[in-house]
Amino acid sequence: METESPHRRLTTLLTNTQLARLARTRLGGMRRFTNRSQGEHRSHRSGQSTEFCDYREYSPGDDIRHVDWNIFARLHRPYLKLFLEEERMHVVLLVDASASMRFEKKLPRALQLAAAFGVAALSGAEVLTAAVINDRASGLRRLPPCKGRTSMRRLFDFLEATEPGGDTPLEEGIDALLHEHRGRGVVLVLSDYLTTGDLHRAGNATFSRGLEIFGLQILGPTEIDPDVAGDLRLIDSETAEHLDVSAAAQLMSVYQEHRKAYTRHLGRLCRQRGGRFLAVAADEPLDQVLFDRLRREGWLR
Amino acid sequence: MSFLGFSAIGAAALFSLIVPLVVLYFLKLKRPRLEVPSLMLWRSVLQDNRVNSPFQRFKRNFLLVLQLLLLILLVLAAMQPYWRTDPHNTHRLPIILDTSASMSALAAAGDTSRLEAAKQIARDLIRDLDGHQQIALIACNITARRVVPFTSNKRLLLDALDTITVEHVGSDLTEALRMARAMARAEPFNRILLLSDGNIPSRIDFDLPFHLEYQRVKPAGGNLGIGTVNAHRTRSGKWSLFVRLFASTDTPRTGTLALIRNGVTGPEENVVVSARNSPRLVFEVPGDAAAKIELRLTPDGFDAMACDNVAFLALAPMRRVRALVDPALPAFHHALSSIDQIDVLNKADPKSSVPLDLAVVGAGTEAPEAAVTLHVGSIPVDLEAAIKRHDASSLAVDWRRDAPLLDHVNFADLSIATGVVYLPGKQEADLENLRYEVLVYGRHGPLLLQRFEGSKQRFYLLFDSDQSTLPYRVGFPVMVSNLARIAMYAAGLLEVTGSRTHVLPRVPLLPGVTYQVHGPGGYRRQVTADRKGIAAGVPAPRVGRYALTMGGDDKANLGVSLLRPFETQLTTVDQITFTEVKVNVTAQRRLINKPLWPWLAAIAIVVLLVEWWLFHRGSKVAGTR
Numbered sequence: 001m002e003t004e005s006p007h008r009r010l011t012t013l014l015t016n017t018q019l020a021r022l023a024r025t026r027l028g029g030m031r032r033f034t035n036r037s038q039g040e041h042r043s044h045r046s047g048q049s050t051e052f053c054d055y056r057e058y059s060p061g062d063d064i065r066h067v068d069w070n071i072f073a074r075l076h077r078p079y080l081k082l083f084l085e086e087e088r089m090h091v092v093l094l095v096d097a098s099a100s101m102r103f104e105k106k107l108p109r110a111l112q113l114a115a116a117f118g119v120a121a122l123s124g125a126e127v128l129t130a131a132v133i134n135d136r137a138s139g140l141r142r143l144p145p146c147k148g149r150t151s152m153r154r155l156f157d158f159l160e161a162t163e164p165g166g167d168t169p170l171e172e173g174i175d176a177l178l179h180e181h182r183g184r185g186v187v188l189v190l191s192d193y194l195t196t197g198d199l200h201r202a203g204n205a206t207f208s209r210g211l212e213i214f215g216l217q218i219l220g221p222t223e224i225d226p227d228v229a230g231d232l233r234l235i236d237s238e239t240a241e242h243l244d245v246s247a248a249a250q251l252m253s254v255y256q257e258h259r260k261a262y263t264r265h266l267g268r269l270c271r272q273r274g275g276r277f278l279a280v281a282a283d284e285p286l287d288q289v290l291f292d293r294l295r296r297e298g299w300l301r
Numbered sequence: 302m303s304f305l306g307f308s309a310i311g312a313a314a315l316f317s318l319i320v321p322l323v324v325l326y327f328l329k330l331k332r333p334r335l336e337v338p339s340l341m342l343w344r345s346v347l348q349d350n351r352v353n354s355p356f357q358r359f360k361r362n363f364l365l366v367l368q369l370l371l372l373i374l375l376v377l378a379a380m381q382p383y384w385r386t387d388p389h390n391t392h393r394l395p396i397i398l399d400t401s402a403s404m405s406a407l408a409a410a411g412d413t414s415r416l417e418a419a420k421q422i423a424r425d426l427i428r429d430l431d432g433h434q435q436i437a438l439i440a441c442n443i444t445a446r447r448v449v450p451f452t453s454n455k456r457l458l459l460d461a462l463d464t465i466t467v468e469h470v471g472s473d474l475t476e477a478l479r480m481a482r483a484m485a486r487a488e489p490f491n492r493i494l495l496l497s498d499g500n501i502p503s504r505i506d507f508d509l510p511f512h513l514e515y516q517r518v519k520p521a522g523g524n525l526g527i528g529t530v531n532a533h534r535t536r537s538g539k540w541s542l543f544v545r546l547f548a549s550t551d552t553p554r555t556g557t558l559a560l561i562r563n564g565v566t567g568p569e570e571n572v573v574v575s576a577r578n579s580p581r582l583v584f585e586v587p588g589d590a591a592a593k594i595e596l597r598l599t600p601d602g603f604d605a606m607a608c609d610n611v612a613f614l615a616l617a618p619m620r621r622v623r624a625l626v627d628p629a630l631p632a633f634h635h636a637l638s639s640i641d642q643i644d645v646l647n648k649a650d651p652k653s654s655v656p657l658d659l660a661v662v663g664a665g666t667e668a669p670e671a672a673v674t675l676h677v678g679s680i681p682v683d684l685e686a687a688i689k690r691h692d693a694s695s696l697a698v699d700w701r702r703d704a705p706l707l708d709h710v711n712f713a714d715l716s717i718a719t720g721v722v723y724l725p726g727k728q729e730a731d732l733e734n735l736r737y738e739v740l741v742y743g744r745h746g747p748l749l750l751q752r753f754e755g756s757k758q759r760f761y762l763l764f765d766s767d768q769s770t771l772p773y774r775v776g777f778p779v780m781v782s783n784l785a786r787i788a789m790y791a792a793g794l795l796e797v798t799g800s801r802t803h804v805l806p807r808v809p810l811l812p813g814v815t816y817q818v819h820g821p822g823g824y825r826r827q828v829t830a831d832r833k834g835i836a837a838g839v840p841a842p843r844v845g846r847y848a849l850t851m852g853g854d855d856k857a858n859l860g861v862s863l864l865r866p867f868e869t870q871l872t873t874v875d876q877i878t879f880t881e882v883k884v885n886v887t888a889q890r891r892l893i894n895k896p897l898w899p900w901l902a903a904i905a906i907v908v909l910l911v912e913w914w915l916f917h918r919g920s921k922v923a924g925t926r
Contacts, residue, residue, distance in 0.1 A: 100338035194339030223338060230916035231364055233332040236340040243340045244332060245347065246363050247915045255346045262342065 011156035013108075013115040014286075021291065022119040023149075025300045027091060027126070027186060054082045090145070090185030091121035092211065093130040094177055095162065099237040100194050102164035104220025106282045110190040111159045113216060113280075116290050117188050118155045120300055122148060127183065130158055133173035133191075134166035140176045145183070167238045171197035174206060184210030193217045193266055203273050213275035214299065215266060220282045226255065306894065308381035308431045315376040322372055326365045367912045374905035381431060382901070383894035393435045393451050393490035395481050396423050398465055399497035401442040401472040402802075402868040406498070406521030406605035416467050418518040419496035426494075427458045429896050437484060438462060441477035442470045443803050451488050468842035469608045470803045471865045472501040474877075482510055499873030499886065508880045517886045521871050524549040525556055525574055525600040526609025528866035530799035532586065532594075534789075538619050540797075542584040544596055544612070548574040549605070549871040556600035560584050562592050572598075576870065588619035595860065608844045609869045613800065613860020617793040622785065624659035625669055630677055632772035633661045636781035642794075643785055659788035664765070672791040673758050675784060678765035680721070681750075683735055687727040688746050688763070695720025695764070697748055700741040704751065706760060706783050710776040712741055718768040721746040737761075755835055756807050758791060760784070800861045805839040805847055808857045816856060821845030 009016055058067060058078035068081040093114045101107040114130065121128045128151065130143035143158040168176075170191050177187070187206055193199070193215070206213045229249040235242050245251065263279050270277035278297055280289050294300045307313075337343065404416040427436055430453055438448040438461055449461035474495070481493050492512045499517045528547040532540040548554045553575040560567040570582055586592055594614040604610065622643045626634040637645045637659075646657075660671035664679035680688060697712035722745040729739055732747065740760075741749035750761040771777055789795035800806045810816060810830040818826050821843045828849070830836045841847055841861045849857040863869070877884045 103338045106338075192338060194341045196341050196344075220338070223342075228335065231332045233334045234340055234343055235334055235336040237336050237338050239340075241340060242334075243343055243347065245343065249915060251346055251350060254350055255342060258342050258345050258349065 010152070011115060012160060013112045013156065014119070018116070018287070018290065019119060022116050022300075023123045025120045025295075026124040027089075027117065027120050028298045028301045055079045056082060089126045090181075090183035090211075091117070091126045091128050092177065092181060092185065092187040093118055093128070094173065094187055094189045094191075095130070095132045095159070096170055096173065096189070096191030097132045097134050097162050097164050098166045098168055098170075098173075099164065100192055101218075102237065104222065104282050106192055106218045106220055107162070107164045109280075109282045109286070110216075110218050111162055112286055113218075113289070114188070114190055115156060115159050118159075119152060122146070122151055122155065126185070128155065129181065129183075130155060131173075131177050132158075132162050133168045133170065133176075134163075136166070136168045136172070138166075140173065140180075142180070169197045170195045171199055171202040174202040178205050178209055178211075181209070181211075185212070186214055187211040188214045188216060190216045190218060192219055192223070193262075194223075199266070199269060203269050203275075207273040207275075213270050213273055215270045215275065215277040217263065217266060217277070217279040218282055219279065224259070224281055226252065228252075304385050305897075306383050306385050308383060308433065308896075310380060312376060312379035312381070315379060316373075318372055318376070319369060322368060323365070326368065364912065364916055367908055367915075371905055371908045371912070374901050374908060378898040378901040378905065380898075382897045383431065384897055385894055391434065391490075391492055393437070393488055394426070395437040395439055395451075395484060395490065395493045396426070397439045397441050397445075397474070397477045397481070397493065397495045397497075398423065399442070399472060399495070399501065400440045400465060400467050401500065402467065402469045402606065402608055402863050402865065403472070403498050403500035403521070403871055405467040405469070405608060406524060406871060407603075408519055408522050408605075410603050412522075414467065415498040415518050415521055416465070419498075420462055420465065422496055422516065422518070423462055424459065427455050427462065429894070430455055430458075431894070431896060435488075438465070439477050439480060440465050441472070441474060442468050443473050443476075445477035445480045447480060447484070451484070468802070469844045469863050470801075470842065471868055472497070474501055474505055475507055478505070478507050478509070478513075485511060498871070499875070500868060500871055501874060501877065503874040503876065504878045506880060509882055509884075513877075513879075513884045515877060515884050515886050516888075517873065520873060521549075521605040522603055523552070523554060524605035524609070524869060524871050525554045525598065526604075526606060526869035527558075527596060527598055527612045527862065527864065528579065528609075528869050529864055530596060530612045530614050530862065532614060532616055532797045534588065534619070534795050539588045540586040540592075540616050542586050542594065542614070544582045544584070545579055545866075546572055546574045546582070546598065547579050547866045547869040548576055549869070551576050553578070554600060554602075556598055558582060559597045559599070561595040561597060562586065564593075579866075586616060588616070591618050592616040593858070593860070605871065606869070609863045609865075611844060612862035612864060613846065614797060615800075615860070616797055620794065622658045622789050622792060622794060623656075624661070624785070624788065625657050625671065626661045627663040627666050627677070629663045629666070630661055630766070632766060632777070633675075633677070633781060636778045637661070637785060639778070640782060640785050642789075658792045658794075659785065661784075671788075672756070673760075673784065673788040675760045675762060677762045678767075679761070680763055681737075681752075681761055684732065684737065684750075686724065687731045687735075688721050688723055691720045691722040691745060693720055693745075694718055695743045695745065695748070697741050698744055700749070701739075704740050705787055706749075706751070706780060707740060708779075708783050710780045710783070711774075712776065714770075715774060716770045717743070717748065717764045719764055720744065721748060721763045755833060755837070756791075758787065799864050800859065801864045802841050802844055802861045805836075805841045805859055805861065808836045808839075808849060808859065810834050810836050810849070810856060814851060816849045816851050818847055818849055820847040 010019060058080050062080055066080045067078045071079045095110050095114050097107055101110060118128055118130065125147060127145050127147045129145045132141045134141060143155060146154055170193060203213060232245045232248050233242050234245055267277040276299060398419055400416060405414050407414060430436060432453060435451040435453045436458055437451045438458065440446045440448050448465055449458060452458060490511060492514060494514045494516065496516055496518065498521060525548045527544060529545040532542045535541050544558065553573050555573050557569050558572050559569045568584065572580060574580060594616060596612045598610040623646065624637050624643050625646045626637055628647050634645060637643055657669055657671035658673065660669050660674045661677065662668045663677050668674050668676065695717040697715045700707055700712050720743050732739060736752055738751045739747040740751050748763055750763065752759045766772055786795060812830055812832050812834040815827055815829045816836060818828055818839055820841065824843065828836045828839045836849065844861060844863050846858060846860045848855050875886050
């Protein structure tokens, strides 16, 4: 796949083969946060589609065009014929491109996954919105809602133009997104989640806005298993704060305990709000993530 | 009392290096910077670690602590600290190692000998020597040998220690202590260490000028061995061979004793021996021919010592004693003629190859070569400056009743017409200086003298027996009979005792000829017979047969055995009584201070490794990009 000529590829983020496979996949939501606009997702409500759903007795005020006259002729009572409603789902891609994502190709991997989810969403006639978290000052960089396969080019251009940097915490990025976003559906948050902020509040706000939160944590290999020893001064890439660590090698077991506990905490946070959570390594093969893990986890169908 | 001391206290000045170390540490304290995506996880890790670690503040500068610890350990090691196990700060310590036969005993099958255990104690002491302490090694059994003089050279001491081996002889500390006393005159010391199994005499006639530390190694296991071997002539012309066995334990031990005569195994006896029951076994051996007897004991089960399981005895063929009596002494002729098994000759046969066993010669008669000679009525030439004849009558006032010649002889009321007197200024000591021993004391001078000349024995009856009442005394034939027994004993015709280790018995050989001596365990040396043809003083440190050869031909073959019941019984003493003091055995404790610097150096290496592991192992600061 990687041997394809770059000139013939639609995007630098994904190969054409991957794009082709992704075009045949759809996002698998846990709940059905959909919108009234016409779409591919069946609504609980009856609607205007051609697919029969049920009958119910006529009530005054109902549109008499929906009365099933054959039933009326037999029973001499009016019944309405109900059809399924197919609604459109909003898919929001929120990519954390703050300074911490600059390490170990975490951002490129986040952009690749965002592109993959975007392709799946546009192929499924969803409304897609993308946003990138960078600086506090400049706020979110957004891709306006778009739909249809023709919008893929815009999505790829938007993602490929993303540069790492900035110090916006993830929870502030989510707040900023929700502040402007309208519509129910799914929000995919691609980040390393290395923030000290309150993600509970951000998760609650997301859930209350009718967005199913899909958290995807991307960590570099040395974040998963740091190879450090001796006395070190650790510098935070976003805040430039430092922390002195002595005999770092002795702390690795504690570090692993904390990292795993934090991952479990994030998973719990998403699942308690009807969402999903998955942690992937930045160096894990993309095909394996896309077509194996995400499929098995039910993120893509 | 302080338990810790330092041999090189001046090295404490190196502690001043702590100041530059601390200064340099803080000057150099620039930690490698590592940019990480976020400090979030690290903060929680450190927070958790601080809560759970009571020494977190201490750990903040853990590297400095490790470096300070390393410096302190190295400086302490340089100060050569020692654990004060020796309250006397011994500077020189002679070590006497018992190398007697009992030190070859084992505690159990497969164990090392008692000497090896003693050597291990000495080895530990030598290894702990500091540069200012000296040790001398003295190997001691019947005799003593200075193995190495005072030195602090550990290699020299350890090599010398390895050369010390057990000799199959008894124990006597006297000579070793004398040697130590002589060493103390040149290089003073106040303590001496004796390493032994305790199988040493409990009473030693010696004035201890220093403190003796008597340390005993672990006792040996049970032992069974041959203690004494001798043979007596029977009236029937045979030899009765008496063997006595000894054991070291009260528990009865069993074994088999075999008699091998001229290489042919004879009768075997099953024996049961305990420390309380030492059986004596008797074997009959024909006396018609010379016989080389070997007794071999095979104990059942474990036996601590092997060297006492074999004994040798050489038996001469039976013959009559040849005695020459001066015809001028008819009383002696008559008395000797009445004794069985003696041929009394009036004149020596110069053609006879059989030497005389006994000669009784009067004054003015040349004495022939004989093993035992009695001179009657003559004063030895070398005593003419000390004693002389005195024409006054004399009496015997005292006599040596323990002398074999005077056994059951009473000289009371003996009248002598012509006595002997000391010349002015002379006394018995002057005779003793000339190797004469007075057996009978007269009123004014000696009456009977004894002198040993090599293997020969001479008696001098200084008065004329015909001018005394001696021939008419009841004691006269008894004395002549004793003389005959002495001659028979000297000729090996009355009683033969097994030769013991230490020195080979005298061997008659060709005068002035040098012989090769081959012994057990690769023993080799040369010996030259003296002008009388006697090879004497040949050391025989181990049990076994020694061959004296010349040009490859065996000229003599002698077997020597341990035959020391005290060694076989492995008797140990808890207390040694000297002339003025008593020395008790002490628990094994160190007489040399225990040096601690090797431990400090080892800990310093561990600290260095810990520092490397914690701070330098990943010096590439992995995780950097």
